[in-house]
Amino acid sequence: MQVCRSKAAIRSTIAAFRASGAPVVLVPTMGFLHEGHLSLMRLGRERAGADGRVVASIFVNPTQFGPNEDFDSYPRDEARDFDLLRAEGVDAVFAPEATEVYSPNAQTIVETTELAKTLIGKLRPGHFRGVATVVTKLFNITRPDAAVFGQKDYQQLAVIRTMVRDLDMGIEIIGAPIKREADGLAMSSRNVRLTPQDRAAAPILARALDEAEAMAPTGITASRLRSHVRATLEAEPRARVQSVDIRDATTLETISGPLARPAVILLAVSFGKVFLIDNRVVHPAQEET
Numbered sequence: 001m002q003v004c005r006s007k008a009a010i011r012s013t014i015a016a017f018r019a020s021g022a023p024v025v026l027v028p029t030m031g032f033l034h035e036g037h038l039s040l041m042r043l044g045r046e047r048a049g050a051d052g053r054v055v056a057s058i059f060v061n062p063t064q065f066g067p068n069e070d071f072d073s074y075p076r077d078e079a080r081d082f083d084l085l086r087a088e089g090v091d092a093v094f095a096p097e098a099t100e101v102y103s104p105n106a107q108t109i110v111e112t113t114e115l116a117k118t119l120i121g122k123l124r125p126g127h128f129r130g131v132a133t134v135v136t137k138l139f140n141i142t143r144p145d146a147a148v149f150g151q152k153d154y155q156q157l158a159v160i161r162t163m164v165r166d167l168d169m170g171i172e173i174i175g176a177p178i179k180r181e182a183d184g185l186a187m188s189s190r191n192v193r194l195t196p197q198d199r200a201a202a203p204i205l206a207r208a209l210d211e212a213e214a215m216a217p218t219g220i221t222a223s224r225l226r227s228h229v230r231a232t233l234e235a236e237p238r239a240r241v242q243s244v245d246i247r248d249a250t251t252l253e254t255i256s257g258p259l260a261r262p263a264v265i266l267l268a269v270s271f272g273k274v275f276l277i278d279n280r281v282v283h284p285a286q287e288e289t
């Protein structure tokens, strides 16, 4: 596996890969890899095919963290990440310093205007501007045929799909299913920062989603389902519920009344200083066509 620290190095590595005409698939990450990330690499390999190339990036992007967020304490272990990527057969990794990615006088940002303001965008103002900008830069640096992102960051995936569509980027975006621990907790690099007590309490998110999935086909209204999920989460004293939303699974628009189409339940819950998200797409009994 080639380790590239500079834009020039990853560009020339990918140019050599492309000489054979085989596809290049990018898997952007912020490192501290877990089984969820490795499942993205495997999807990337499937899309690339035996002759194609899988390129990962590891970059804890400062512009997507707010001033009081966990940029400094975000877990990092590059040597271990490289070993895991090698074991997965990843062809190259782009692992730059922030100074390599951002020039000090940068003036250009990328923003999905409406999507970036709602849901997580309300809790973390500027977050999706940072994500859209860095993903655009990673796309421009690596020029992949396809890129893989996890569905755990449901709104992020919607932001990236919208950006690719609106800006005619011509890159196929592949969404990867959420990977879970045995007790249901969605895998996240942040899970290691949970105290043992919070780690024991955190599967409440998955339990609340399981209940909601079972209730969705009963004709329940979106607002009653939302109240039920919130009450389940609030019954866990260690959980600080930041938001519970039920939105159209495709457009992320608000919905009211009984569920008529697939809906996504989006949770944001803090345990101490650790901010966790999770989601589930649920279906009414008989979907309208």
Ligand code: PAF
Residues within 6 Å of the ligand: 028, 029, 030, 059, 061, 064, 131, 134, 135, 153, 156
């Ligand atoms: O999902 C992530 O890890 C990050 O938001 C991403 C897409 C790599 C951009 O920094």
